[in-house]
Amino acid sequence: MIRRLSFFLLLAAGLRAAPEPVSTHRFYAAVGMTKAQKNTSTPLDSGIYLRGEDGKWTLFGPRILGVTSLAMSPADSQVLLLASADGIVRTNDGGKSWRKVTGWEVADVRSIVFDPRDPRKVYAATTWGPLRSEDGGDTWALAEKGLTKLYCQTIVADTARPGRVLLGTEDGVYLSTNRAASWRRARFPTASVLRLAQSAADPKLVAAVTQGHGAWLSRDAGRSWSATDLSTATANLYALALSPHDAAQMAIGGWGAGVRVSADGGQNWSDRTAGLPARNIFVLAFDPDAKGRLWASTFEEGTFYSDDLGATWHDGGLYGAYASDFVFLPARR
Amino acid sequence: MLGPLSSGDNPLNMLLNPVKRRSIMVLMTLLMGVQGTLAGAEAGRLSDAEIARRFQDRRREVLDSSVAAVNAADLAKGGYFDVAACLQRGERVDAALARFAKITAPMPTENMFWMFPMVSVMMAGDRNLDARARARIAELWRTYWPSRGDTENHWAMYYSTLYLAAQSYPGAGPEKWFNGKSSAENMAEARSYLEHWISITTSIGQGEYDSPNYLEEYVVALCLLSGWADDPGLKHRAHMLLDYMIYDYAVESLEGYYGGAHSRVYPKQIIAPGQTPAMALGWLLFGFGERQANGTVQLLALSGYAPPPILERIARDRDRPYVERELKRTRWRMRNAGPESIAIGDKRTVPVYKYSYVDHDFILGSTQGGLLQPIQQQTWSLIWRTGLPATKAANTFFGLQPYSSPVEGTMYFGGDWDTLTDMIARSKRDYDTPDKLPGGSPFEQVFQQGAALVALYDIPEGTRFPLVTVFFSRDLNNTDEDASGWIFAQGGPAYLAYRPFAAGEWKPNDWTGLFRSGDAGWVGPGFSEWGTGHRCYVSGALRNGYVVQVAPARNFPSYEAFKSAVRALPLKFATSPAPEATFTTLDGTVLHVKYGAPPQVNKRPVDFSAWPLFESPFGHAKRGSHQLEIVHRGERLLLDFQRNASEQSALPAQP
Structure with a gap:
């Protein structure tokens, strides 16, 4: 009980910080578990947490099993879809009420995304x-x-080419050009892909991180791939972020791998873990409202941000969280 | 080596001497075995009405005790089932409602483990719930979002109780429910899952099969539906599946002890098979052992379910040894499914071939080995008839390769490679320890024929715990490390012989001290009672194996005669290049087993493709049949899920 309380108390951590930029996005963290939780099947603190202007994190939406991500309809900012182990849950009123939209067949949803060009099309990755x-x-x-x-x-969901979707599977990267009606394998190694990301600054740039096979970059929107950061070539990499402001800025992270940053499009990488309490990194994200701000979530040791590409880090709260995703959604549309 | 009981021993001295005391226990057990025979035969003669009357007496005892647990003078006592019993009977109603108000005041946290007690009160206590209680119940269903969980038993409990809760609010809209679905939508989702689950279970086999711990969760789900579902079709299917699962238990049990291989069992219950929920249910269902405090026993009593008398007759009929073969499946594999996996719809699984040899005095049962279930698999076990109270007995013998790996975790769970082992070990503290006792291994292959079993191990270099462990209970007597290489022991009225292929060393169980130190968490309490005095034979040889041969003591004039007979059995084995053994069993069957190859019996390979869903003298079910025919002497009970009908009839007299 003490540890659980401490999680909530520490939600408020990270109040001392660099001046907050003017937000045009809301910043959500998907937390699947916390340090206080003793059983994977009975959620205590699992949920989406919203970071307020004051730096406090508050629970947003229902507390349900294995929350992993959140997506907003490009047509209606009141429509959000929450991914969880219990299925997909939808709000049509900005979070005032929620409805589970999937039946028993859907479980263990790990990622969810709207088609940016067609809000009727939505895609989800499940185990x-x-x-x-x-x-x-x-x-x-x-x-x-x-x-x-x-x-x-x-x-x-490819932001530049309608109907094009990239999927990270146990068997590498797959591509669809017909809105996930069918898939074909990309030229990618046989490896379990843990996270994919597309650059907002250069939509042809796509990155992938894998279990035990390192990080990969594609300059042709996912058709062909080449390895990057050979020092993590056998690491389990869970975290990946591409700067929305500068296509050359990218970050990867993983278990024992810490935070690694490149400022030159993946040619050179630097370890930027110093100042963090642990080298086990599960989520990274560049803040769209603060150029150069990088967020990192450690495994249960808190969330941190850096305004100098990882040279120094500041406490961002959420101590104890085992986060799955950081999601920045437009505050208004 | 412990000496045999001498006729000249002074009984008083024997009682004071622990070695001799063990010998007395053996005698007591043998006597209990005779009594058990009488009890079994007696039960075989009991009329249906008499079996029913005895069951109802036990049921009444449970409910009387439940009602007595609620006391207006002390509202700190009494659980949901106690409250439900009061409300169902109309006794101590005011106190029960007051207690209910108290226990439902805080927001729940137990998910599906909250849902079934709550629904039990709603169903059993419906006619005596007052307006305040009804309002609180409705409020909780609207505001508390219980998790569906991540195991088969979780889902069975979640959907059975969601169905019944929604049934209670016909026409209620989405605003009345935590998940924003209307009552009709929740019932439809729950019904769809339950029908799917019933269909898979009765055709492909259950995933979380034959668990002495988790049998009760399925009893919860099914007795609730069979007791209170308004829809007669679903009600009947649930009743039939409850019969089905209780048969599954009865046919592999010995006086209530669940024998053989299990999908899941906890560290305490693997050592103490009498302290399982299955044993507690065995008392209510068939009158075995003593009454043990158990919520599912209470709920089953509340539900009004009564087992068909044929099940008690089968549970007690051990007059002739028999083989029970069953087909089960692994939990669905989401990744690392392996080449041995098969697709069922859009899910992958691996068939589990269960084999149990059920004797009057023991059960030796097994599966083929491998990673058949996450975390808590018991690949094989021996249990024997015991004269000890169920709460004291440790009447078991088994072996394992203590495997722990993210391969296993990620195969069955959706978590991350680097944290899953930690996540598992947070609740199952023994999972990642070398002295663990439950668990499957991909490096283990087991084959059993009759009362003999061969286990082979080929453990790669670098495996986290490169060990083979065989558990020797404190209840074993006369353990003898024979010069022949066999280790002999006596478990009650059963003799066992164990022949390791590679040398090992004796270690106390729990040699890391996890349980002794109190660090085992919720799976560890009471360790000093149930967990001490045992030992393990542990080998670090990577290529390894052993033979186990069991026999009833009644078949031999003496223990020495058994040993001599086993010593004379032809046995050839090798551990390189692959573990391999050829063994002629006590009944003359020649087994040839080689790691990675199909086993052979009398030079013929075993045809696993023809393995039935159920097959024994007491039951028959073909793969994919959705039917189980249960027979006992002149009786027949057909559970037909195709037609949603059960038929009871008398069979023609057998020749």
């Missing part, structure tokens, strides 16, 4: 296979055509 919705997330169907293995935990 039981990818899903797609053609009605804005109200109903869902398995989208497995062309896959050899169904396990997947990361999915990206």
